[in-house]
Amino acid sequence: MGHVRFLTSPPTFDLTYSDVFMAPSRSNVTSRFDVDLTSTDGIGTPLPLVVANMTAISGRRMAETVARRGGIAVLPQDIPTDQIDRSIRRVKASHTVFDTPVHVVPGSTVGQAMGLIHKRAHGVAVVVDGGRAVGLLEPQDFAEVDRFAQVQEVMRSDFLTLPSDTDPKAVFEALENHHLDVAVIADDDQLVGIMTRKGAVRATIYQPALDAAGRLMVAAAVGISGDVEGRTRALLTSEADVLVVDTAHGHQDRMLEALQAVRRVRDEFASRTGVRVPIVAGNVVTTSGVLDLVGAGADVLKVGVGPGAMCTTRMQTGVGRPQFSAVLECAEAARAEGKAVWADGGVRHPRDVALALAAGAGSVMIGSWFAGTHESTGELQVDPQGRPYKESFGMASSRAVRNRTRDSDAYARARAGLFEEGISSSRMYLDPRRPGVEDLLDFITSGVRSSCTYAGARTLAQFNERAVVGVQSSSGYEEGRPLDSSW
Numbered sequence: 253m254g255h256v257r258f259l260t261s262p263p264t265f266d267l268t269y270s271d272v273f274m275a276p277s278r279s280n281v282t283s284r285f286d287v288d289l290t291s292t293d294g295i296g297t298p299l300p301l302v303v304a305n306m307t308a309i310s311g312r313r314m315a316e317t318v319a320r321r322g323g324i325a326v327l328p329q330d331i332p333t334d335q336i337d338r339s340i341r342r343v344k345a346s347h348t349v350f351d352t353p354v355h356v357v358p359g360s361t362v363g364q365a366m367g368l369i370h371k372r373a374h375g376v377a378v379v380v381d382g383g384r385a386v387g388l389l390e391p392q393d394f395a396e397v398d399r400f401a402q403v404q405e406v407m408r409s410d411f412l413t414l415p416s417d418t419d420p421k422a423v424f425e426a427l428e429n430h431h432l433d434v435a436v437i438a439d440d441d442q443l444v445g446i447m448t449r450k451g452a453v454r455a456t457i458y459q460p461a462l463d464a465a466g467r468l469m470v471a472a473a474v475g476i477s478g479d480v481e482g483r484t485r486a487l488l489t490s491e492a493d494v495l496v497v498d499t500a501h502g503h504q505d506r507m508l509e510a511l512q513a514v515r516r517v518r519d520e521f522a523s524r525t526g527v528r529v530p531i532v533a534g535n536v537v538t539t540s541g542v543l544d545l546v547g548a549g550a551d552v553l554k555v556g557v558g559p560g561a562m563c564t565t566r567m568q569t570g571v572g573r574p575q576f577s578a579v580l581e582c583a584e585a586a587r588a589e590g591k592a593v594w595a596d597g598g599v600r601h602p603r604d605v606a607l608a609l610a611a612g613a614g615s616v617m618i619g620s621w622f623a624g625t626h627e628s629t630g631e632l633q634v635d636p637q638g639r640p641y642k643e644s645f646g647m648a649s650s651r652a653v654r655n656r657t658r659d660s661d662a663y664a665r666a667r668a669g670l671f672e673e674g675i676s677s678s679r680m681y682l683d684p685r686r687p688g689v690e691d692l693l694d695f696i697t698s699g700v701r702s703s704c705t706y707a708g709a710r711t712l713a714q715f716n717e718r719a720v721v722g723v724q725s726s727s728g729y730e731e732g733r734p735l736d737s738s739w
């Protein structure tokens with residue numbers, strides 16, 4: 253496999269995503285649907301997108317929703333193992349095609365239903381009685397209704413029900429014929445899930461990320477402090493599909509020791525069960541970092557120091573590396589070792605994902621952009637102007653450090669509290685056009701599919717080979733930004 257070419261000779265300084273553009277090449281890929289976006293990271297999820305292990309973002313709803321569309325979420329290292337176990341079980345019990353409904357019982361109050369409905373982007377709640385769907389609720393059903401009224405007084409009972417063997421395209425057509433937005437999926441009178449029109453279209457375009465038993469995939473993170481072996485054993489027993497060994501400075505001795513311990517436990521587990529779970533480790537940004545982590549057991553390297561939206565590392569320390577160059581160099585070094593990289597952080601537009609993949613990333617990890625969605629873990633809040641948002645925070649912020657050290661003594665907590673390299677509170681607004689994570693996945697993947705066709709690539713391996721990258725000035729970048737009003 254070759255790698256990305258520069259239009260002119262590459263500069264001697266490092267570049268980030270905004271510094272570069274891709275030039276189109278002659279292509280025989282005539283449809284964007286002909287592009288296969290399967291990750292080249294060796295894990296092989298059908299979509300090369302990973303949700304970052306951040307407490308404000310990645311939980312079971314996020315994991316399930318993203319895996320149904322082919323990506324994978326990493327449950328954070330700060331979540332206790334018993335809670336991770338419950339989350340993994342819930343993800344693996346989720347239907348691989350139909351959405352998990354928000355459900356209430358007939359005696360639930362309107363207030364309870366209103367508090368739950370925004371947890372998922374599909375915007376409805378199913379009223380369930382003994383496993384049977386007896387009603388459907390949409391936000392407009394709550395208008396001018398007392399919050400203490402019971403949902404059975406306002407629910408609709410004339411909804412469309414289809415069996416779970418209905419093809420998604422047939423679900424779409426049935427919804428179209430009945431002028432409806434959502435169908436309830438049930439077998440033998442028992443609720444299975446729901447499907448919206450958009451969900452039906454998505455089910456025909458995306459493939460779910462599945463484990464060997466045909467269940468949705470989910471990853472989990474291990475920090476380098478504490479009982480690394482115990483945590484690894486617990487995550488493997490819980491059936492995490494990927495282990496992510498993660499710390500700010502991945503190229504340090506404690507990381508190498510932790511990684512060796514994780515590998516040891518993983519290998520014991522593999523010889524006992526026949527299941528070899530891949531290990532992702534980071535973060536690094538240099539060839540020597542890649543080589544040391546590969547030597548200690550990493551299958552995939554997580555690349556990125558300081559590009560994250562919640563990150564203050566570069567301002568605090570002056571350390572980091574512009575992300576496009578970091579990914580390019582680390583991907584090349586990893587490839588030479590038969591390994592791959594995840595490009596972690598700094599993604600703000602679909603183009604950034606495309607450029608990371610062109611630079612050779614197997615998958616791209618996204619955190620903050622997904623914070624402002626219905627599926628992130630935070631509670632939905634509304635600002636004084638009525639705009640919905642979620643609160644997010646960095647994993648090295650004083651807030652996260654306080655949480656991580658909650659079981660330490662006061663002195664240790666005070667010492668740890670001196671170091672912070674992240675933002676403790678930020679507002680991530682829900683984009684009214686794309687309030688759900690799947691809306692963002694559509695936005696990103698349509699951009700990346702299109703990028704691949706401009707390069708004449710049908711797969712991400714070909715994209716990495718064929719992409720031609722140029723360096724642009726800040727006005728070159730500015731020229732590419734659309735205007736929403738006249739100049």
Ligand SMILES: NC(=O)C1=CN([C@@H]2O[C@H](COP(=O)(O)OP(=O)(O)OC[C@H]3O[C@@H](n4cnc5c(N)ncnc54)[C@H](OP(=O)(O)O)[C@@H]3O)[C@@H](O)[C@H]2O)C=CC1
Nearest residue numbers: 475476477498499500501535556557558559565647648673
């Ligand atoms: N990608 C990035 O640029 C960054 C990502 N993060 C994310 O934040 C989360 C928390 O990471 P982390 O702070 O490592 O938390 P951890 O709780 O895992 O602590 C890391 C350990 O490494 C030691 N350490 C040595 N040098 C450093 C250093 N420069 N920065 C941090 N720790 C160091 C610390 O010891 P002692 O406290 O005694 O120094 C501590 O015991 C992770 O998810 C990480 O990915 C954080 C910062 C940057």
Ligand SMILES: Nc1nc2c(ncn2[C@@H]2O[C@H](COP(=O)(O)O)[C@@H](O)[C@H]2O)c(=O)[nH]1
Nearest residue numbers: 304560561563597598619620646647648674
């Ligand atoms: N320096 C810090 N980096 C952080 C912190 N919390 C998370 N991160 C890193 O950012 C990415 C996600 O990047 P994003 O731009 O998509 O938000 C994440 O995977 C971590 O590597 C932090 O507090 N400080």
